[in-house]
Amino acid sequence: MTRRMSSLAAAGIAICTATGAGHVPALAQSPIAALGDVAIERDLPVALIADAVEYDANTGRVIARGNVEVFYGERTLTADELIYDSRAERIEATGNIILRDPTGATVYADLADLDANLRDGLVRGARAVLGERVRLSAVEARRIEERYNTLSKAVYSPCDVCEEDPTPLWRIRARRIIHDEVEKTIHYENATFDLFGVPVAWLPYFQHPDPTVERASGFLMPSFRQSGNYGFGAKLPYYVVIDEQSDMTLTPFLTTKDGAIGEFEYRRAFEQGSMLFSGSLTHTDYTGDAGFQGHVDTRGIFRADWLDQGARWGWDVRTTSDDAYLRRFDFSDDDTLTSEAFVRNYWNSGFYDLSGIYFQSLRDNDPAGQIPRVLPRVEARKEYPDPYLGGEVGFFADTQTLFRNNGRDVTRLSVGADWAREEILPVGLALRGFAEVRGDLFVVNDDPTVGDETSVRLAPLIGAEARYPLIWEEADGGSAHIVEPIAQIVVAPTGLNDAKYVNEDSQQTEFDETNLFDTSRFSGIDGFEEGSRATLGLRYERIVDDGVRVDATLGRILRFEEADEFDAGTGLDGLRSDWVGAWSMSFGSAFTLRQRLRVDDDLDVNRNELSANLSYLGHSVSARYAFLRADPASGTPDDREEVAGFVGVQLTPEWRARGYVQRDLEVKEFVQVGGSLLYQNECCAVGLFVNRRFTNSENALASTTFGIEIELLTLGSGRSLQPRDPSPRFSGPRSTTTEFAKIRGE
Structure with a gap:
């Protein structure tokens, strides 16, 4: 120095x-x-x-x-x-x-x-690096007007090379490459695209943004797929920058059986929020009648400070032209589309939520005229400290109006208040007292059972709960054990589920360890859990800083009067409910094993879910088993039993393989099977996927779809490839009934 x-x-x-x-x-x-x-x-x-x-x-x-x-x-x-x-x-x-x-x-x-x-000047034997990865090399390079870098007999590639293998995975060779530093574009004249050193395409001219550009209009990489429904398909997206706040993507989707489909996606950011508007449109005759088919998916959320500080308003709208369209063209496997417009606000002591909801069923033979539209749907709650009894008191309101083209219309208005207070005694016993009173007004029209009816219901309850956690540590101090017996008693009237109090929002009832100590096992407000009952349970947890963690819950409900508001298949009817339990064991984030059970007094299993997840050094394995006993009253006349598995293997730092399978054990048929193979390095990503769906629906028959998606990094896109993976999720369903319906396309 x-x-x-x-x-x-x-x-x-x-x-x-x-x-x-x-x-x-x-x-x-x-x-x-x-x-x-x-x-x-x-x-x-x-x-x-x-x-x-x-x-x-x-x-x-x-x-x-x-x-x-x-x-x-x-x-x-x-x-x-x-x-x-x-x-x-x-x-x-x-x-x-x-x-x-x-x-x-x-x-x-x-x-x-x-x-x-x-x-400005002339450079011989030039090799340029733009940004972090892109390399340009040329026999000769000339700098012109403090703006243009002109490279003669040049090569462009972001791929790493080594002395043993100097040929990049892909490259563009051109008679001349011009880098415009002002417009931030790279122009090619007489260009040849090489793959593994072999020429595969030639263009007299093309251009693309340089790697420093975050947004620029132009074509994105194409994708290709084959389906039994629409034949061979190809997509070539074109990205359009409109201004600093908005852009859109236009994608022609060409198929051999159903012609051309136009896809679009428009995005815009505002000072107060953002919105997205996407969808597709085509003219085909797969339904038997030639006409336009398509779908729309749009959502947005904005601040509503003009209404209330912290409030938000927005929408989430999804609709399609017919039941099979989304499944036929691999847009979605959903069997119900829910659209909503809302205004809502949440804070520490309360919330309000005003919305309108529209449902579109995509299930075969589902009567569209009997599917309700909900307008309005209002929920609100506000909590205050109780100056007299201690604890907290809350006031709430809930109302909804359901309209049908063919069937009953219902309006329900509910207002009420609740109170809760918890105290922990010196011996460690935790006591909680609670009470609730609710008034419901039902206005029913065109009901086939009760006709036109207006009725009022007063629904009070009061209860108490005791928990006594017992904690001890192991001698080495590395772990602690908690055993917590829990007892709850609720006193409530009976006779509050008469037919005139129509049940719209509590049709699906799930009973498991998550709602064992809820004051109501109904999913909504229309249903009211009647009668006095006691709930007994036991919870165990082993807590460690690092090692095997275990937790378990077991309990049931004992009633003073038989419950007839629940179907037999729910496990909640009669004087004694089924036993519900769950346990899990985990070792850090590498391994988790969970089971959820519901059994009767004879130890017959009415519900069983078992899931396992293993993740290690980039490899992952998941498996799930689910069983649900038949419940004819709720529309499930047969037992349901299914198993699913997923595996992901990091073969090398560049290669990853994934596979999945789902099988219905009751009917001994597969639901879907598939997998994907992804290669990604510093300059490209290639995804191959295949999926076989075995379920049939009208105009979207069981079919096999396979395809390929390619991303040449820095060329039209700077992102890494994430191909759509049609494999199901295996984290364990919250609702077994809903999960079965989704898997089987019901």
């Missing part, structure tokens, strides 16, 4: 002495100051550092050798040797040349002929 700085001082002395006027010729274009007999540079735009510097006064040439560095503002040049011609204001550099500009681009070369500002 000392030697090079001394050389720089010597260079300054030599240059100034030669000129004899206190002025560094051309290369140093700012004044210098004299300090004794030594002249030094002061705020020069160009600085030179080298091991040795010579100045020829006759020719006006400065020759620098050994570790040469030139600095001009944010531009730098390093070389083995440099010759500066002050009269021509040109710089010639040779040997291990590295030229860096303010954008972060780096050029490596064998020879360079540049102007004194390091802006």
